[in-house]
Amino acid sequence: MSGQSLTGLSPWSRRLVAVGVLAWCLITVFPLYWVVVTAFKTPPGVVGGPTYLPFIDFTPTLQPFIDLYQGIRGEFFHTFLNSTIVGLSAAAIATAIGAMAAYALVRFEFKVRLGAGLVFFLLALGGYLLFNATLGLTRPQALLLAFPIALIAAVVANRLPLSGPILGNEDILFWFVSQRMFPPIVTAFALYLLYSEIGRLGFQLIDSFVGLTLCYVAFSLPIVVWLMRDFFEAIPIEVEEAAMVDNVPSWRIFIGIVVPMSMNGLLATFMITLAFVWNEFLFALFLTNSRWQTLPILVAGQNSQRGDEWWAISAAALVAIVPMMIMAGLLSRMMRSGLLLGAIK
Amino acid sequence: MMRNDPIKHVFIWPAVLVVLAISIFPLIYSLTTSFLSYRLIPPIPPRVVWLGNYATLLQEPRFWSALFTTTLIAFIAVGLQYAIGFGVALALNARVPGERLFRVALLLPMLLAPVAVALVARMIFNPTMGPLNQFLAKFGLANLPFLTNGHWALACIIAVEVWQWTPFIILMMLAGLQTLPEDVYEAAELENASAWQQFWGITFPMMLPISAAVVFIRLIESYKIMDTVFVMTGGGPGVDTETLTLFAYQEGFKKFNLGYTSALSFLFLIAITIIGVTYLALLRPHLEKRR
Numbered sequence: 204m205s206g207q208s209l210t211g212l213s214p215w216s217r218r219l220v221a222v223g224v225l226a227w228c229l230i231t232v233f234p235l236y237w238v239v240v241t242a243f244k245t246p247p248g249v250v251g252g253p254t255y256l257p258f259i260d261f262t263p264t265l266q267p268f269i270d271l272y273q274g275i276r277g278e279f280f281h282t283f284l285n286s287t288i289v290g291l292s293a294a295a296i297a298t299a300i301g302a303m304a305a306y307a308l309v310r311f312e313f314k315v316r317l318g319a320g321l322v323f324f325l326l327a328l329g330g331y332l333l334f335n336a337t338l339g340l341t342r343p344q345a346l347l348l349a350f351p352i353a354l355i356a357a358v359v360a361n362r363l364p365l366s367g368p369i370l371g372n373e374d375i376l377f378w379f380v381s382q383r384m385f386p387p388i389v390t391a392f393a394l395y396l397l398y399s400e401i402g403r404l405g406f407q408l409i410d411s412f413v414g415l416t417l418c419y420v421a422f423s424l425p426i427v428v429w430l431m432r433d434f435f436e437a438i439p440i441e442v443e444e445a446a447m448v449d450n451v452p453s454w455r456i457f458i459g460i461v462v463p464m465s466m467n468g469l470l471a472t473f474m475i476t477l478a479f480v481w482n483e484f485l486f487a488l489f490l491t492n493s494r495w496q497t498l499p500i501l502v503a504g505q506n507s508q509r510g511d512e513w514w515a516i517s518a519a520a521l522v523a524i525v526p527m528m529i530m531a532g533l534l535s536r537m538m539r540s541g542l543l544l545g546a547i548k
Numbered sequence: 549m550m551r552n553d554p555i556k557h558v559f560i561w562p563a564v565l566v567v568l569a570i571s572i573f574p575l576i577y578s579l580t581t582s583f584l585s586y587r588l589i590p591p592i593p594p595r596v597v598w599l600g601n602y603a604t605l606l607q608e609p610r611f612w613s614a615l616f617t618t619t620l621i622a623f624i625a626v627g628l629q630y631a632i633g634f635g636v637a638l639a640l641n642a643r644v645p646g647e648r649l650f651r652v653a654l655l656l657p658m659l660l661a662p663v664a665v666a667l668v669a670r671m672i673f674n675p676t677m678g679p680l681n682q683f684l685a686k687f688g689l690a691n692l693p694f695l696t697n698g699h700w701a702l703a704c705i706i707a708v709e710v711w712q713w714t715p716f717i718i719l720m721m722l723a724g725l726q727t728l729p730e731d732v733y734e735a736a737e738l739e740n741a742s743a744w745q746q747f748w749g750i751t752f753p754m755m756l757p758i759s760a761a762v763v764f765i766r767l768i769e770s771y772k773i774m775d776t777v778f779v780m781t782g783g784g785p786g787v788d789t790e791t792l793t794l795f796a797y798q799e800g801f802k803k804f805n806l807g808y809t810s811a812l813s814f815l816f817l818i819a820i821t822i823i824g825v826t827y828l829a830l831l832r833p834h835l836e837k838r839r
Binding site: 216220221223224227228230231232234235237238241249255300301303304306307308310311312313324327328331332342346350354375379382383384385386387388389390392393394396397417418420421422424425428447452453454457478481482484485488489498499502503505513516517519520521523524527528530531532534 | 551552553555556558559560562563564566567568569570571572573574575576577578579580581632635636639640642650652653654655656657659660661662663664665666667668669671672677679711714715743768771772774775778779792793796797800801806809810813814816817820821824
């Protein structure tokens with residue numbers, strides 16, 4: 204770890220730098236302070252103009268939180284549970300299968316023919332159009348039928364000695380990560396249509412735990428694979444080689460050696476994914492309406508429902524923010540030692 | 549060393565299947581829908597119009613205005629984020645007094661829910677009761693139309709974006725700065741290079757690859773902006789702050805104009821791809837020269 208001290212600068216510019224950083228820090232902290240303070244205000248404390256210091260400017264009260272808990276401004280307690288359940292399960296599943304995929308991409312060699320990828324795409328698209336137009340199936344039925352056919356055909360095509368370029372691990376990784384580049388609205392909207400048509404077949408996905416979690420798992424996977432790959436690459440291969448000499452099967456090497464060695468990385472990835480799911484707005488907006496509504500939706504709704512009832516708005520915002528503040532504290536401890544460094548190269 | 553073991557399929561397939569099902573699947577679905585004229589309200593049976601939706605969209609001023617707004621927000625916000633973030637990272641790396649304390653506080657905003665941040669911003673930007681108004685009133689600038697005037701609203705949204713995402717740049721740049729070799733600076737010190745010369749001659753060029761990656765990530769993410777705008781202005785006043793995602797949401801979820809919205813989201817995808825590819829193409833010569 205290097206760090207040039209500020210010795211090269213004159214005392215005056217050193218002070219200037221310190222003041223600049225302090226100013227940015229104040230700008231960062233002030234809104235947070237404001238929302239915490241406002242959440243404990245009574246209506247007169249808000250309407251009379253800005254007040255800053257509890258017990259001096261205004262008398263703090265817990266009323267906004269009591270209102271929240273009692274559900275006067277929407278089912279907060281229930282929604283909080285929803286967010287927690289969906290967040291924890293999506294983050295756990297995504298971290299687990301993403302870590303497996305990342306490990307596979309680091310330690311095993313994959314070869315995918317570009318031809319097989321094309322076969323998949325063309326068959327999925329063509330099969331879907333064909334089934335929809337000729338067999339008179341509904342659109343989701345056609346898609347659900349075309350998907351496995353295309354997948355099986357692609358796997359078979361990959362075995363055939365087709366000509367054409369062969370994609371390796373780097374390309375597969377790029378494919379995973381590039382999913383993150385898509386504007387989520389493309390998928391959110393299509394997913395909404397697809398879910399609602401599947402719902403008409405009798406399997407409800409909109410406003411359900413499975414539907415929402417599945418979607419979040421898919422959208423966290425790119426980050427998970429990307430981050431975990433770097434953690435796994437940092438593990439010395441000698442340990443695994445020693446185990447292989449003893450004929451330990453690969454899955455036991457993974458669970459018994461690799462996972463414990465990269466526990467820090469797994470935890471950090473889990474927390475980053477959790478934060479992403481916890482804060483996510485767009486998919487929740489499209490895919491839930493009442494039962495599985497998450498906190499961001501309810502919090503966003505406070506705005507239009509209650510014009511200037513800032514004490515309530517602040518309390519609502521705090522409920523959404525505080526868990527992540529606690530996590531930031533935990534995460535920043537892990538951030539020393541350039542934990543995320545590998546991820547950006 | 550790469551192993552070859554059939555178990556690798558067990559490792560990779562769950563992730564591949566989920567991503568295929570949840571992102572490629574809907575992509576095909578909405579690609580085909582984008583060639584249809586398909587509304588739910590009022591219900592009209594789908595009719596194939598090929599590129600009709602795309603043609604209508606390209607002539608729609610609201611689409612261009614949304615694209616322009618989004619681009620403006622993304623570029624200005626990311627530019628400011630980069631300038632402030634790099635500056636703060638340099639200061640923290642140089643062991644500015646109180647650096648430990650700053651680190652936790654400076655990271656916080658990026659982990660908070662954008663909707664909650666936007667709600668707080670609405671309170672702070674309130675033209676009569678907000679603290680910012682009180683502060684500016686001391687300078688004789690009372691009751692500015694923060695969220696009710698198009699230009700001001702745009703500036704406020706950019707300010708919130710900068711507030712929330714500068715920490716990401718600080719984090720990444722700080723991590724990058726810590727990998728720079730010390731001996732180069734010692735050599736520069738011997739040559740009596742000023743701090744300014746050291747920055748432009750050593751730090752900036754060596755940080756260029758990381759900078760390029762970080763700015764790229766932020767730029768792509770900024771184009772997706774929706775929640776902040778949704779809560780702060782709802783796209784208003786008028787459609788002055790409407791971004792692409794918000795436009796698509798209005799068309800799709802309020803009017804249920806399915807074909808049109810699908811076409812819109814594909815145009816969005818194309819726009820992002822063009823911007824991403826251009827960005828990489830512009831930067832490549834600089835990056836390769838340094839290696």
